[in-house]
Amino acid sequence: MSAQDSNGRMGRATLMVAVLGVVYGDIGTSPIYTMNILFGRTGLAVDAVNVLGALSLIFWSLVLVVGLKYMSFVLSADNDGDGGVIALATLLRRHSRRHARALALFLGVVASALLVGDGLLTPAISVLSAVQGLELVTSDLAEWVPELTVVVLIALFAIQHRGTAKVGRLFGPVMLVWFLLLAGIGVRWILEVPGVLVALDPRHAFWFMQHNGWIGFLTLGTVFLVVTGSEALYADLGHFGRRPIQLTWFLLVWPALMLNYLGQGALLLSEQGSPGNTFFGLVSGHWLIGLIAIATLATVIASQAIITGLFSLFRQLSDLDYFPQLRVSHTSVTQPGQIYIASVNWLMMLGTLLLVLGFRSADGLANAYGLAIGAVTLITSLLFLAYQRKVKRRGWAAILALGLVFLGVDLAFLTALATKLLSGAQIVVLISGAILVLMLTWRWGQRRLRQCQELAAPLSEFVASAPVQSAVRTHGSAIFLTRTAGHVPLSLLHNFRHNLVLHRETYVLQIEIEDAPRVRLEEKLELERLGSGFFVAVLHLGYMEHPRLEGILDLLSQSAYPPSYEHPSLFLSRVRIALAKAGKGPSLRARLYAFMQRNTPSPAFLLGAPPEQLIEIGVHYKL
Known part of the structure; x- marks a missing residue:
């Protein structure tokens, strides 16, 4: 074996370990609570x-949803490498x-809102279910x-403000x-x-449904926890690529999950009666504390x-x-994707703590968990089928076959x-x-x-006007930020x-966020x-x-055409919303938008502009 092949394999192995710490944390902790909820809160008899x-439902859910849908198909739909x-x-x-463009983006936005609701529940149910193991100690x-x-x-x-750059190195080995x-x-x-291995036979899932009827169908809401x-x-996908995620799933994560679920099933079959905590019941003595x-x-x-995923999501939505x-x-300093958003962090903490104190048990949180992500997976299926038809030009027969499996499940x-x-x-629906x-x-x-800004005079007319042509010019360069580069920025007009003076060099800058995650x-x-x-x-930027x-x-x-001066001045418009008082007064939507605008950070802060280069000019708009 050559040194290059050896280094390549070592690199892939390191990457697969890193995948464990970032990608598989949620799905990897599902065994802690899923079987407990199935044979606890749902009241299924232990027979x-x-x-x-x-167990058969769990196995085939992992096969169809994760193995077939995501691993074999959906991961292939990347947007310049991003998923x-x-x-x-x-x-x-x-x-x-x-x-169709508007509908696709709307579905993506709806799914994003659902992911936020799910993001509050995941830390709550995961950590609470693990800490509940202490009940077995005393x-x-x-x-x-x-x-x-x-x-x-x-x-x-x-500790979120410290970032994951240092502690992230420990995540993969721990997982x-x-x-x-x-x-x-x-x-x-x-x-x-x-004998528990016979559960891999799909007939046991059908016999389960036949035996339990409607109650058996409702247990799918709990079985779904294994694929959340x-x-x-x-x-x-954009962090690691398709291949490492697939290899890690098929070689380690999927076998480990199924062996554990089957082990919990074997424990139940060997001690039929009160199920207790099936996950922590797999060990005893000093092993329990370690587990x-x-x-x-x-x-x-x-x-x-x-x-951290929600940090990235909110940043994408902002862009x-x-x-x-x-x-x-x-x-x-080396990974631009590692970010921290304080407002999102503290609001998430408040929401998660309220959920823990309100439900007080993993079984209780299970009542709220799963619905949001279930809707997201359905939206993903719809968008993926449209992608296969519109982008990949798949025939209707293939779309129908995939649709029957994906949408049916x-x-x-x-x-x-x-x-x-x-x-x-x-x-979760309310959140x-x-x-x-x-x-x-x-x-x-x-x-x-x-629309209001587009009513301003065209920039070309402004430049050609007599007052501008005869204006006094001051030394230096200036950058005026605008949303519509073809029109005069109101900050430039008011200034x-x-x-009654202009800079020797004036740059009117528009920042355009493209559909792609990054721009060359x-x-x-x-x-x-x-x-x-x-x-x-x-300036063209990707949404990442x-x-x-x-x-x-x-x-x-x-x-x-570079600026002649090293430190150009940056002029920004600071939006002020004046609510129209026509009819019965401004709508609730206008009031809400005005409130959000008042509490939005200044663009200067977001751009990281030094105070000595910054000039903000208030601009009023009426809604």
């Missing part, structure tokens, strides 16, 4: 038909007509489990130990009851991945103009999950609905502002009217010379990129 049937429902929606948008700790969970979660959210442990403790019980992390596989400790650590890692611009802090799960609406899931209202309101307000360096900047010292610049003043200045300095 051979139910145990083998439930996730937003990436899929924007990819489809580029290849569709106007109304019953005196049972009533303190929610409070101990709160302490763990507060610590988790409190590797976790999956090996899942497999090991499962194998021990399978050897005790080898499947959307994360797709969302993290509780590593399970808690694994759920913290899973929660960490969810939290697509569906959410206000947020104060983003970069936590790594998704709709079955979603129907069962919908019954949770009256027992706790309504809280996701509120987020969706905020996003659509912001989008509406930004469009209204853009000229009040001061040579395509980022378009620069046009208008004459009389005026230039129009359009972030505009910073120093980067903008670097691009301008390397352009055909």
